[in-house]
Amino acid sequence: MSDGKLVGIVLVSHSAEVAASVAGLAQALSGGGVTVPVAPAGGTASGGFGTSSELVSAAAASVDRGAGVAVLTDLGSAVLTVKALLAEGDELPENTRLVDAPFVEGAVAAVVTAATGADLAAVEAAAVEAYSYRKA
Amino acid sequence: MLDADFFRRWMTATAALVDREAERLTALDSPIGDADHGSNLQRGFTAVTATLEKEAPDTPGAILTLAGRQLISTVGGASGPLYGTLLRRTGKALGDAAEVSPEQLAEALRTGVDAVRTLGGAAPGDKTMIDALVPAVDALGGSFAEARAAAEEGAEATVPMQARKGRASYLGERSIGHQDPGATSAALLVAALEEASGE
Numbered sequence: 001m002s003d004g005k006l007v008g009i010v011l012v013s014h015s016a017e018v019a020a021s022v023a024g025l026a027q028a029l030s031g032g033g034v035t036v037p038v039a040p041a042g043g044t045a046s047g048g049f050g051t052s053s054e055l056v057s058a059a060a061a062s063v064d065r066g067a068g069v070a071v072l073t074d075l076g077s078a079v080l081t082v083k084a085l086l087a088e089g090d091e092l093p094e095n096t097r098l099v100d101a102p103f104v105e106g107a108v109a110a111v112v113t114a115a116t117g118a119d120l121a122a123v124e125a126a127a128v129e130a131y132s133y134r135k136a
Numbered sequence: 137m138l139d140a141d142f143f144r145r146w147m148t149a150t151a152a153l154v155d156r157e158a159e160r161l162t163a164l165d166s167p168i169g170d171a172d173h174g175s176n177l178q179r180g181f182t183a184v185t186a187t188l189e190k191e192a193p194d195t196p197g198a199i200l201t202l203a204g205r206q207l208i209s210t211v212g213g214a215s216g217p218l219y220g221t222l223l224r225r226t227g228k229a230l231g232d233a234a235e236v237s238p239e240q241l242a243e244a245l246r247t248g249v250d251a252v253r254t255l256g257g258a259a260p261g262d263k264t265m266i267d268a269l270v271p272a273v274d275a276l277g278g279s280f281a282e283a284r285a286a287a288e289e290g291a292e293a294t295v296p297m298q299a300r301k302g303r304a305s306y307l308g309e310r311s312i313g314h315q316d317p318g319a320t321s322a323a324l325l326v327a328a329l330e331e332a333s334g335e
Contacts, residue, residue: 050172051213051216052212053217077212077213077214080217083217083255087221088205
């Protein structure tokens with residue numbers, strides 16, 4: 001547990017719609033009365049497809065409650081941009097992690113877990129575990 | 137010795153080359169990528185030259201770290217963090233010296249290229265910018281012209297390769313027969329070194 005503070009979740013997609021929809025889906029499925037801070041960072045700042053480091057930084061700052069921030073991404077530049085920001089050192093809140101997880105399933109697992117007041121490591125573990133759920 | 141003006145000219149020359157070749161880069165990115173490499177880099181390097189004019193950093197290291205930061209924040213595609221990391225790490229490796237030797241630049245660039253390899257997980261032969269950058273850095277012990285030729289050869293050598301990184305990797309064998317856009321733009325960055333030196 002983390003002093004009653006919830007882990008924040010950032011969802012980075014090439015598409016603003018995908019990021020926002022997955023955020024909405026994950027929050028809807030988390031149920032209960034606890035609202036986990038979730039912020040989508042989708043598309044470029046000008047509204048196109050791609051990744052914006054500024055949107056990612058702003059989203060991470062907006063969900064930081066002091067318990068850490070888990071960042072989930074979709075493809076290519078989303079992954080590379082978050083890694084580059086982490087390497088910068090001061091662009092993302094302290095205790096921000098890029099979580100290696102499937103985007104939709106990982107987001108649901110992360111938000112549901114964060115809603116229980118779990119710490120960043122537990123949120124990450126739940127999201128990563130989503131990879132092991134076979135569909136066929 | 138290479139001073140801050142040299143590094144400013146390097147970035148300006150890169151921006152000019154990217155401007156001139158933007159359509160070709162995008163055309164190369166059309167069969168195996170998402171057809172935005174030219175426009176993405178154009179946006180990035182336009183922002184780089186604008187920022188360098190406004191903030192006027194006065195050491196080689198500061199110029200490259202600022203340029204790299206600008207690329208990460210403006211490009212929007214994978215080339216942003218990759219080129220951004222290349223320039224930032226190279227700049228950091230140069231430290232705060234007012235002038236650096238060509239040998240120091242070669243060594244710093246190698247650090248930058250290694251950082252790109254770590255970030256993207258690509259090795260030579262994967263059909264990426266690494267295929268132009270590694271031979272260019274190896275040739276930098278000689279002249280900038282030799283580095284330029286090595287980078288161009290490296291970019292051309294990506295034609296028969298099958299992509300193992302990025303969007304092109306999803307195409308499997310269909311990625312064979314196309315020159316990699318990232319290796320091609322990397323060769324422009326190296327060619328701009330020669331232009332900046334006035335060799």
